[in-house]
Amino acid sequence: MGVANSRDYRPTITVVLKRRNEPLKKDKPKWKSDYPMTEGQLRSKRDEFWDTAPAFDGRKEIWDALKAAAVAIECNDHQLAQAIVDGASITLPHGSLMECYDELGNRYQLPAYCLSPPVNLVSECNDHNASENAEPQEKKEKEFQLKVRLSTGKDLRLSVTMADSIRQLKKQLQIQEDIDTAHQRWFFSGKLLTDKTRLQDTKIQKDFVIQVIVSQPIVTS
Structure with missing residues (x-):
């Protein structure tokens, strides 16, 4: 085969588009929570x-x-x-x-x-004072049965309130099923729930199911 004429050579040029960059604005975003x-x-x-x-x-x-x-x-x-x-x-x-x-x-x-x-x-402070002035029946968070599905295939229900944290629910599951909290990973809608997360933050409803992955402890001989 003959050698291509150098005049026919067309170099490949990669064009990198520089993204626009603006200074950080001082204005903070304004938003409203779904609840106070x-x-x-x-x-x-x-x-x-x-x-x-x-x-x-x-x-x-x-x-x-x-x-x-x-x-x-x-x-x-x-x-x-x-x-x-x-x-x-x-x-x-x-x-x-x-x-x-x-x-x-x-x-x-x-x-x-x-x-x-x-x-x-x-x-x-205002939240605390408001709860003190409320009627006794309004002080207590309303309990409901939360459906939990373990990776072992077992379904069960826990008595919870929307103010409960995942850490508290892990301890409740440990007491009920003898599963160490360190071997529990809680998921809702495909998202890992941290120990500090409260149920009210997840926007979970009573009929929804939380998945719990149970890992087996490593046994050394």
Whole structure:
């Protein structure tokens, strides 16, 4: 075969489109919770997100930087938040941490509740006083039977309230079925539920089922 004429050579050119990057805006997102939320509940919701987010897409060091930037924003230290974003080479197409990208093109999204409190946030003090003035029957959370399906194939029901945490439910299951809490992993709608998660945060309804993966302890001879 003959050698191709050099004039016929067409080099392959890869075009990399640079994503738009805007400075971090000082405006915080405004949002309303589905129910009046206390600061403790807000913290629990944020902890749940930061505990689970790095387990999915993206790089852990970027998630750590985003968390640090979110904390700086909450403390109204906009300059520090911008410095953290710049130091981690995070791109903000809209000037918000609610949608951002790392230098490899991975996409990260922070929910509004990680950046600002809801407009219907109630103080712990007011919430406590309101419960003291309520009628006795209104003080107590209403119990219901939660259906739990174990990976062993067994279905059972636990008496719970919407204020119960997954940690409390794990202990209840340990007492009822003799399954160590360390060997329980709770899932709802395909999402891992952390120990700090409360049932009211999952928006579960009475007829729904929570899956519990039971891992077998390692026995050494």
